[in-house]
Amino acid sequence: MATLHGIDFSRDGKHAGHIAVHHSAHRSAYGQIVLPLVWIRNGPGPVALLTAGVHGDEFEGQIALRNLARTLEPEKIRGGLLILPMANAPAVAASSRVSPIDDLNLNRVFPGDNLGTPTQAIAAAIEELLLPVFDYAFDLHSGGSSLLYDALAVTTATGEAAADAQRMALLEALGLEAGMLLNAEGAMGLFASLDGAMVRQGVVGVSAEFGGAGGLSSRALRQCESSLRRFLAHIGILPQEATEQKGPPPSFRLYNVAARGAYAYAEHSGLLELAVAVGADVAVGDLLGRIHNLHDLLRAPEPVLANLAGRILCLRAMPRIEIGDCVAQIGQEQRP
Numbered sequence: 022m023a024t025l026h027g028i029d030f031s032r033d034g035k036h037a038g039h040i041a042v043h044h045s046a047h048r049s050a051y052g053q054i055v056l057p058l059v060w061i062r063n064g065p066g067p068v069a070l071l072t073a074g075v076h077g078d079e080f081e082g083q084i085a086l087r088n089l090a091r092t093l094e095p096e097k098i099r100g101g102l103l104i105l106p107m108a109n110a111p112a113v114a115a116s117s118r119v120s121p122i123d124d125l126n127l128n129r130v131f132p133g134d135n136l137g138t139p140t141q142a143i144a145a146a147i148e149e150l151l152l153p154v155f156d157y158a159f160d161l162h163s164g165g166s167s168l169l170y171d172a173l174a175v176t177t178a179t180g181e182a183a184a185d186a187q188r189m190a191l192l193e194a195l196g197l198e199a200g201m202l203l204n205a206e207g208a209m210g211l212f213a214s215l216d217g218a219m220v221r222q223g224v225v226g227v228s229a230e231f232g233g234a235g236g237l238s239s240r241a242l243r244q245c246e247s248s249l250r251r252f253l254a255h256i257g258i259l260p261q262e263a264t265e266q267k268g269p270p271p272s273f274r275l276y277n278v279a280a281r282g283a284y285a286y287a288e289h290s291g292l293l294e295l296a297v298a299v300g301a302d303v304a305v306g307d308l309l310g311r312i313h314n315l316h317d318l319l320r321a322p323e324p325v326l327a328n329l330a331g332r333i334l335c336l337r338a339m340p341r342i343e344i345g346d347c348v349a350q351i352g353q354e355q356r357p
Contacts (some may be wrong), residue, residue, distance in 0.1 A: 022135050023146035028060045028103070030068075030154055034095050035061045040150065042142045044122070054111060054139055056146075059090040059104040066100025067256045069157040070224070071249070072147075073105070075127050075215060077112030077120075081231040081238065082161025085245040100258050103151065108215075109143060116235075118165045131218040148218045157191075157256050158226035160215050161245060164233020168347075169338040171299045172244040173230045174200040177216050187225045193273050194255035195229060195248040196264075199300075200275045201334060202355055227252075234338035274332075276352025282328030285349040289323045291315050293342040297349070299335060303327040309349050312342060327351060 027038025040056040062068075071089070073082030086106035107113040109127040111120045119126045125140035133144025152158065164170045174195045176188040192200045203211050211217045219226035229248060232241030253259040278284070282305075287293070292313040297303060304327065311322035331353040337346060 023142055023150060025146075025150050028058055030060065030062070030101065030103075032060075033062045033064065035059065035093075040143075040146050042139055042146060044139050046122075054143070056105060056107060056110050056143065060101065061090075061093055061095055061098060061104070062101035063095040063098050064100070066098075067157060067258055068101045068155050069103075069159065069253065069256060069258060070151055070155045070226075071102055071104050071159050071161070072108050072215065073161040074107035074113045075109055075160060076118045076162065076165050077107075077109055077114070078116050078118050078166045078235050079161075079163035079233070080236070081163050081242045081245045083107060083113065084237070084242060085161065085249055088246065089249060097263070098253070098258050102253070102258055103155070105147075105151070108147065109140065111139065118167075128214045131213050131215060132221065144218075147215065148222065152218055152222040152224050155224055157252075158215075158219050158224045159249070159252050160219075160226065160228035161249075162228055162230050163241065164230060164335055164338060166233075166235035167337060167339050168335045168350075169233040169299055170230035170335045171199070172197045172232075172241065172248070173334060174248075175203060175216070175228045175230065176200065177203050177211060177220055179220055184220075184225065188227055189275075191225065191227045191252065191255060192275075194251055195227070196251045197229065197244070197248060198273065199332070199334070199352075200273065201352055202275055202277045202279075204279050230335070233335070275355040276332055276334060277355045278334070278350060278352050280329055280353050283331075283351050283353070284347050285309055285325060285327060285351065287312060287325065287342045287344055287346045287348055289314070290343045291323075293325075293337060293340050293348065294322065295336055297333055297336070299333050301333045302331070303333060303351065304330045309333075325349075329353065 042054040115121040123138035134141040231245040232238040295310040331351040
């Protein structure tokens with residue numbers, strides 16, 4: 022069972038606190054996993070939950086939220102925001118997509134289980150202790166160690182027109198060129214993700230990808246911080262001038278990944294040589310990459326071809342590849 026410490030949502034000002042998730046281990050029989058929080062509030066108004074570190078090998082969001090927690094003062098906002106930069110603290114400490122304790126991906130175990138493993142208990146704490154308090158949420162991601170994204174906004178289509186319209190407006194407000202639409206019942210495990218938890222709890226929420234490949238990009242960090250400001254301005258927590266917008270926003274295009282062939286998978290193991298870049302447009306049959314056999318040095322590399330026409334949303338970042346690994350994610354433009 023998780024408990025919330027040091028945070029009073031009715032209290033103005035800036036306050037640090039944490040969620041404590043009980044975890045009994047060999048080195049600490051009565052131990053806790055601590056998830057640090059910062060609450061900033063200035064009177065009545067909209068309230069938002071900002072999260073990062075759902076995957077521990079995704080760094081731009083973690084740093085952007087730490088910068089925000091340190092520099093944003095209550096008098097600059099209206100309403101309140103809760104900042105959770107390392108949602109899966111054990112995974113963050115290990116710079117790993119999954120927790121080193123139970124080998125679980127936090128973004129695949131919602132709504133969680135208070136009496137389950139540590140990752141399941143963290144998911145339950147976010148869904149039960151935090152999300153019901155908030156009107157809005159923004160979950161920050163990168164591609165992690167195995168994938169590379171350009172900046173990409175992400176939201177969910179549930180079929181509920183009013184809520185879908187709110188999420189789409191948020192998505193476009195982030196100031197990014199591209200967005201990805203996930204179906205609520207799709208193959209991405211959305212029901213078990215934080216985005217799915219937002220939907221269940223009636224929170225208007227979006228997520229986004231910034232960079233990846235297990236590193237930290239200064240360009241992706243700037244995009245992440247800009248999108249954070251735009252998000253907070255759109256929902257009325259920050260004034261519009263805080264977005265630091267220079268010139269017109271980029272034209273926004275939305276892509277769907279529900280079509281067959283949206284995910285190109287490796288059919289061979291070896292070393293992947295990519296032939297395309299993130300953001301490129303491809304046609305059916307275009308070469309995405311080649312897989313070189315590890316042991317047969319005279320064997321020609323096996324081509325990986327696009328089975329769908331569209332835009333490359335993300336690519337595998339690790340050249341070492343096994344059968345069944347995802348090489349590319351291809352989005353088809355969603356027309357109004």
